């Protein structure tokens with residue numbers, strides 16, 4: 364049946380956004396600042412190579428946008444976690460050296476090799492399997508993870524020492540790495556214990572083989588001192604704006620800014636409660652603004668009654684529970700002109716006190732968790748670098 368012609372008084376037809384992306388909440392990502400953060404980290408790392416960790420879609424900020432900008436800035440080595448991430452990264456970076464932190468997916472060994480992805484192996488079984496393949500098809504570049512204190516992925520130091528040059532026939536060991544458990548606690552004794560264990564082990568590994576590059580530090584480890592740099596450092600979260608040097612002012616530039624739109628202003632005069640669970644009580648006259656950001660967008664529900672929204676530099680406390688799509692903030696006493704519906708307010712970043720690190724601390728978590736928890740709904744707007 365033919366549809367009736369559209370009434371022109373309705374204006375242009377609405378656009379359905381792919382994947383339910385909404386312009387009523389937005390995530391503004393400054394790619395130029397990611398590049399300058401990398402440059403700063405490279406400078407701090409001195410002669411060590413500064414790689415970039417872009418796992419989990421570059422911590423939720425969009426690997427396909429972020430990685431080419433880092434490559435343009437001069438970054439040549441990248442780390443993904445899953446094979447799927449590495450394959451996607453290879454599509455955007457045809458030349459880069461790409462490591463897979465999750466190592467070898469045995470069923471996909473051919474795919475890994477074909478895409479020139481370098482698995483970071485963490486077991487004798489993986490070494491044996493890939494070496495056997497390498498002896499058939501030609502030497503396969505690999506990394507090796509050694510566990511010096513995480514009890515997560517990696518060979519035990521003794522296990523690593525037992526690997527002989529002959530076991531590695533068919534492999535080219537390009538990188539030996541380990542990972543710090545307490546890098547974000549600079550005073551923790553475990554840092555120097557792990558560093559020492561790693562440093563002592565290195566000269567004893569694979570006698571007779573060329574010396575591979577070595578790596579220990581992620582973002583925070585870079586700032587523990589040059590003795591933690593080895594040949595390569597592997598920052599992730601610092602690239603995206605978190606402070607890697609705790610106890611010092613943040614030398615990284617802010618990258619991500621989360622904003623929501625004011626949907627309604629409510630003037631109330633009778634005593635009442637706000638939101639789910641009735642956790643906030645208004646006793647006298649008050650003005651409440653309802654903002655189109657909720658925990659589905661990645662704003663932590665733990666910031667119920669604790670977070671802030673910023674109207675420019677004016678700060679309005681979150682009152683009541685953060686719900687899935689909305690939060691309520693108390694704007695009593697603010698100039699009415701500043702808080703009209705349709706205004707975008709900052710809830711993370713934007714040069715306000717709601718910096719990424721502060722939001723994470725208030726929510727009782729780490730900035731990694733805040734970034735990777737950002738929802739798919741906010742429209743991503745990219746600034747800087749070739750846009």
Ligand SMILES: *Cc1c(COP(=O)(O)O)cnc(C)c1O
Nearest residue numbers: 416542581582597598599600601
């Ligand atoms: C995620 C990860 C990194 C990056 O850590 P950041 O704290 O984000 O800098 C480095 N190395 C390994 C092994 C990782 O898993």
